[in-house]
Amino acid sequence: MKKLLASGCSWTDANFISHLEFLPDEKRGGWPMWPEIIGKELGLEVINSAKQGRGNGYIGQSIIDNIIKYGDQVELVSILWTQVDRVDIYNSTQIPILQELAIKQGQLDLAKMLASNCEHLTTNPFHWTTHEWRAHDPYNTWNNTSLRAMYTIAEMCTSRNIKCVFDQGLIFFWHKELLELKGTIHEDMYISEADYMTILETNVLYQRLIKDYGHLFVKPNAIVNPNQTIGYFIHNREDLKVYQPNSKWTGNLAEDYNVENVDSHPNVEGQQLISERYMECLKKYY
Amino acid sequence: MSKKILLAGGDSFTDPKFFSMDKSINSKKRGGWPMWPEILGKQMDLKIMNTADSGRGNDYIAKQILDKIYEYKDQIDTCIVLWSSIDRHDFHDKKKNLINIPHDLLSIWGQKKDIHRSKKNILAKAYAELFMEIGENNFWENILTDTFRNMWLVAEACNKYNIKFVFRQGIALLDHHIWNEIYDEGLICSDYRIEEVNYYTLCDTNKYAKMLNKEYKKNISYPFWEYDTSIVSFTNKYPKKLTISEMDRHPSAEGQQLISKYMAAALDVSSASYM
Numbered sequence: 379m380k381k382l383l384a385s386g387c388s389w390t391d392a393n394f395i396s397h398l399e400f401l402p403d404e405k406r407g408g409w410p411m412w413p414e415i416i417g418k419e420l421g422l423e424v425i426n427s428a429k430q431g432r433g434n435g436y437i438g439q440s441i442i443d444n445i446i447k448y449g450d451q452v453e454l455v456s457i458l459w460t461q462v463d464r465v466d467i468y469n470s471t472q473i474p475i476l477q478e479l480a481i482k483q484g485q486l487d488l489a490k491m492l493a494s495n496c497e498h499l500t501t502n503p504f505h506w507t508t509h510e511w512r513a514h515d516p517y518n519t520w521n522n523t524s525l526r527a528m529y530t531i532a533e534m535c536t537s538r539n540i541k542c543v544f545d546q547g548l549i550f551f552w553h554k555e556l557l558e559l560k561g562t563i564h565e566d567m568y569i570s571e572a573d574y575m576t577i578l579e580t581n582v583l584y585q586r587l588i589k590d591y592g593h594l595f596v597k598p599n600a601i602v603n604p605n606q607t608i609g610y611f612i613h614n615r616e617d618l619k620v621y622q623p624n625s626k627w628t629g630n631l632a633e634d635y636n637v638e639n640v641d642s643h644p645n646v647e648g649q650q651l652i653s654e655r656y657m658e659c660l661k662k663y664y
Numbered sequence: 665m666s667k668k669i670l671l672a673g674g675d676s677f678t679d680p681k682f683f684s685m686d687k688s689i690n691s692k693k694r695g696g697w698p699m700w701p702e703i704l705g706k707q708m709d710l711k712i713m714n715t716a717d718s719g720r721g722n723d724y725i726a727k728q729i730l731d732k733i734y735e736y737k738d739q740i741d742t743c744i745v746l747w748s749s750i751d752r753h754d755f756h757d758k759k760k761n762l763i764n765i766p767h768d769l770l771s772i773w774g775q776k777k778d779i780h781r782s783k784k785n786i787l788a789k790a791y792a793e794l795f796m797e798i799g800e801n802n803f804w805e806n807i808l809t810d811t812f813r814n815m816w817l818v819a820e821a822c823n824k825y826n827i828k829f830v831f832r833q834g835i836a837l838l839d840h841h842i843w844n845e846i847y848d849e850g851l852i853c854s855d856y857r858i859e860e861v862n863y864y865t866l867c868d869t870n871k872y873a874k875m876l877n878k879e880y881k882k883n884i885s886y887p888f889w890e891y892d893t894s895i896v897s898f899t900n901k902y903p904k905k906l907t908i909s910e911m912d913r914h915p916s917a918e919g920q921q922l923i924s925k926y927m928a929a930a931l932d933v934s935s936a937s938y939m
Contacts, residue, residue, distance in 0.1 A: 439813070442813065442817070443813075446816075446871060446872070446875065447871070522727070522731070526727060526730060526731065526734075529734055530730065530817060533734075533820075533821065533824065534820065537820075537824050582731070582734075582735050583731060583734065583735075586734050586735060
């Protein structure tokens with residue numbers, strides 16, 4: 379049976395289960411994720427390597443490894459890319475901005491959870507000296523890692539005649555998160571939204587990706603335009619999320635990231651919607 | 665049509681800015697000579713694009729090469745990479761974030777006064793602590809796969825754009841002597857200890873290494889994890905002539921000349937597959 383290779387973060391992870399223990403089990407997870415829905419519709423066996431919390435580096439590598447593993451059996455590669463500021467280190471991932479935000483908001487459990495797998499491997503860049511920060515150039519590095527992974531997968535798929543569709547799940551770089559840290563972090567570590575967009579849009583890999591493979595994206599502008607991501611859409615629809623009662627994604631991050639009361643991962647209907655976006659794109663291009 | 669490109673990658677064996685750390689010798693003998701890509705590029709009448717940088721690991725080397733291939737594609741005629749060792753890591757793109765695990769471990773724990781390694785390297789410190797305390801799952805398998813996957817991705821990209829390519833191992837893929845020193849000094853938790861024979865088994869059975877051998881045998885020197893296939897194994901045979909000094913075994917000017925000849929010969933063999 380031909381294979382559908384899928385990968386992503388928690389929005390795709392087949393083992394996803396909400397951390398909200400007060401919810402009944404059937405509301406916490408166990409529903410078909412988007413790869414399963416698509417696989418069923420297309421009659422493909424699903425190989426889903428998505429893992430909660432992972433970054434685009436891991437996502438890309440897991441797909442490459444599976445393209446190699448399954449060779450000619452691969453019919454379709456579908457990826458729901460995640461946010462750019464996740465640093466994959468071996469079996470761990472660091473999410474520096476979110477981690478710092480959690481500390482600022484006093485959500486120490488969240489901060490601890492985000493750091494638990496990687497504090498032993500590296501340190502949060504926002505705790506570096508400004509000299510180290512400048513030397514490491516994190517924003518460019520994060521961009522390059524994600525964009526290179528996307529381009530490499532696109533290249534592999536086209537040269538092997540594998541159908542390939544990308545969508546952006548979480549917002550590629552949600553500047554609002556960083557803005558919340560302004561005043562907390564050293565000013566040299568902060569980048570304005572306009573400056574970030576400049577380094578992204580002038581990035582050679584980005585320009586190449588959009589020129590050569592922009593058509594593989596469900597929404598070609600999703601990397602630079604948050605409104606085009608499926609994440610943005612779901613965040614603003616209460617009925618598509620696991621649990622965020624009587625409230626849309628407010629933009630108040632302390633409230634929206636309240637891990638005790640909120641879980642804005644897509645629910646069963648949200649997963650259905652993601653799969654519909656993919657199917658629409660698949661029908662359009664293949 | 666403008667001149668086509670010779671794309672080169674590697675670490676200090678290839679870095680055009682290389683300058684020896686051995687201050688005991690005359691500065692003229694510490695660097696500034698043409699490196700092998702420059703010599704070869706001149707011979708082949710190609711424009712040189714050398715992405716090499718001293719101290720770098722294979723992840724960085726591959727990233728630089730891939731980015732250039734994605735950018736210049738058909739303008740590249742030939743790509744040659746002198747790969748580095750597997751135990752160097754670049755967590756972010758800039759050099760300060762480089763970790764050379766064995767050297768950093770020995771330096772941080774005071775076993776060696778390694779003049780060019782900074783004890784202020786925060787990531788190296790974090791690493792040293794990690795290595796002392798707990799084991800990382802499948803550490804050796806992971807770092808081998810990272811390097812072999814990177815090699816394979818570069819090979820695939822070259823193949824896709826009909827770029828002639830040759831890979832050789834510059835320094836040894838893994839220096840067992842230094843790791844044995846680390847084990848013997850107890851500088852690392854026992855979870856990380858790997859017997860040499862098991863290391864070779866991991867290399868032999870790695871899926872990317874097998875594919876490199878199967879699909880690109882003419883382009884690589886298989887098995888590239890064996891010391892004897894590395895450039896350093898050759899330059900070290902004639903150290904007085906081919907290396908800088910007793911303290912610094914980087915290739916000298918003559919060593920670079922020899923590497924360029926060796927690469928030219930390797931390219932002839934690999935190019936047979938493009939005819």
